[in-house]
Amino acid sequence: MPLSRPGQAARRLAAVALLLAAAVGCGDAGGLEGAGSTPTAQGPARLWPELTPASSPAFEIGEVNTEVVKGVRVPGDDIRRVHPVGIVRAEIAGNPGDYDGARAPYRDTGRAMADCAKGRGHGKCPVLRPYYRDLTGDGRDDLTLGFPLLPGKTTAVRVYTVEKHRLVQVMAWEDALSGVELAGRSLVIRSPSEVAGYEYRLQWTWDRDQRAMLLTHDEMLRTGPHQRSRHPSDPRRGSPSDSRAGSPSDSRSGPPSASPSAFPSASPSASLPDSASGSLSVSGG
Numbered sequence: 001m002p003l004s005r006p007g008q009a010a011r012r013l014a015a016v017a018l019l020l021a022a023a024v025g026c027g028d029a030g031g032l033e034g035a036g037s038t039p040t041a042q043g044p045a046r047l048w049p050e051l052t053p054a055s056s057p058a059f060e061i062g063e064v065n066t067e068v069v070k071g072v073r074v075p076g077d078d079i080r081r082v083h084p085v086g087i088v089r090a091e092i093a094g095n096p097g098d099y100d101g102a103r104a105p106y107r108d109t110g111r112a113m114a115d116c117a118k119g120r121g122h123g124k125c126p127v128l129r130p131y132y133r134d135l136t137g138d139g140r141d142d143l144t145l146g147f148p149l150l151p152g153k154t155t156a157v158r159v160y161t162v163e164k165h166r167l168v169q170v171m172a173w174e175d176a177l178s179g180v181e182l183a184g185r186s187l188v189i190r191s192p193s194e195v196a197g198y199e200y201r202l203q204w205t206w207d208r209d210q211r212a213m214l215l216t217h218d219e220m221l222r223t224g225p226h227q228r229s230r231h232p233s234d235p236r237r238g239s240p241s242d243s244r245a246g247s248p249s250d251s252r253s254g255p256p257s258a259s260p261s262a263f264p265s266a267s268p269s270a271s272l273p274d275s276a277s278g279s280l281s282v283s284g285g
Helices: 004-024 084-094 105-116
Strands: 131-134 142-149 156-162 164-173 180-181 186-192 198-207 214-224
Touching: 084 105, 084 142, 084 156, 105 142, 156 186, 164 186, 164 198
Parallel strands: 164 214
Antiparallel strands: 131 142, 142 156, 156 164, 180 186, 186 198, 198 214
16 A cells, blocks of 8 residues: 555655764764864065165066068968078078087087078978967967077077068077977977976067067976986076076177076977977977
8 A cells, every 4th residue: 555645754754864863873974174273364565665666677688579580581471481491591690600610609500501401300400390370369370480509408499470571580589498388379488497396487478569479477386306407508597687698699689588587407308299280399308
């Protein structure tokens, strides 16, 4: 004989009572527990308020770095039709003191360019694979290019766009690399640190007002334990005023890149993946 509605309700109440009793018997009712005292929040404390705020920078570090690449044409304003080897040759021609001669700091890069006659990827041609992505937001591809600065352990990283039918360099940086990535409209460079378990991570992002890639993030991040790295042959340490002291790039007419901090470097084995979009990765040594 089926149970009536009142009988069903009574049975359900009994089951609920048994479950509650079992929970109490286990000694854990599932309630919230206190996590202890909470530290008192502290606002920022302004130091030396009596100092007069500076109205101009103490050092010229080249935050905005743009340069028209001379001698390189852009057929149909299409940057993909510009030969990457020709761009590197133009930079070398504009800075002969860095690449030509037995004492030139990047002499081996200058010599290896002879193997680029048949294009990138032949012999010891130092020009790395080009990458194309719209970094400026104008709907057209821009170019990210790299080449090692031999016989040292650093690599040059450049970004180019097209403005008024001309090829324009809108970002330049040289360092020992442990990784390079394209993320949205930003270029991220990772470099090894002499501090075990840390690396430097720099991010350049397109700024439409300055018409250049600006260094928007400069961080030292923990990556885990690793061996202490060695400095490259061209150390770039110290205050912003001397962070590029001794660097061959000082011979150029203008600052080659923004250098707001110094970067100790290692000796990576650089290799770029066979992909024309997404991220660029460089395996560290």
